[in-house]
Amino acid sequence: MVRSSTKALAFISGVIIALFFAISQGLADPQASxxxxxxxxxxxxxxxxxxxxxxxxxxxxxxxxxxxxxxxxxxxxxxxxxxxxxxxxxxxxxxxxxxxxxxxxxxxxxxxxxxxxxxxxxxxxxxxxxxxxxxxxxxxxxxxxxxxxx
Known part of the structure; x- marks a missing residue:
């Protein structure tokens, strides 16, 4: 049970980090890309x-x-x-x-x-x-x- 909650927490943390990265890239200077x-x-x-x-x-x-x-x-x-x-x-x-x-x-x-x-x-x-x-x-x-x- 502890192992599955740790995996779920790691997965959710990864999704949040990926979303943060995607949003920050979208807000960057449009000429940069x-x-x-x-x-x-x-x-x-x-x-x-x-x-x-x-x-x-x-x-x-x-x-x-x-x-x-x-x-x-x-x-x-x-x-x-x-x-x-x-x-x-x-x-x-x-x-x-x-x-x-x-x-x-x-x-x-x-x-x-x-x-x-x-x-x-x-x-x-x-x-x-x-x-x-x-x-x-x-x-x-x-x-x-x-x-x-x-």
Missing amino acids: SVLGVWKTDGDRSAVVVQPCDDTISDQKICGNIIWTESGKRLGALILSDFLLDDDGLQDGWIHDPRSGKSYRAQLHLKDENSLEVKGCWLVFCQSQVWTRASSLSFDPADMWKKSGG
Whole structure:
């Protein structure tokens, strides 16, 4: 009898802990589990804001614009376009090289809340980078984007 009440108490405690964890995850910053936000590119040479292509998320298309670079060049340049939101990542989008003007098929995959894998392909040749969520920038890059006319 004591053994079964101990098991029942352990089970109920486990359920309560699991519910607490699930609720706390649901109340966390929604951008923490989303590709939306500001990302530092590979090598920390630039920052890209990833957001809905238009000012609504109704069509679910996601774009990204450069909002900071070491050199201050190419601010506002469109670098990601037409990505569609889905549960496994964003598929069938485009990545644009602002230096060459060329565009490539691309995929985004959120590896964890602070790591975004960006993969661009031309024919069968692909290249990937891992971008880092820009929570540690010493300035608000969104202000730079606004100042540049974005």
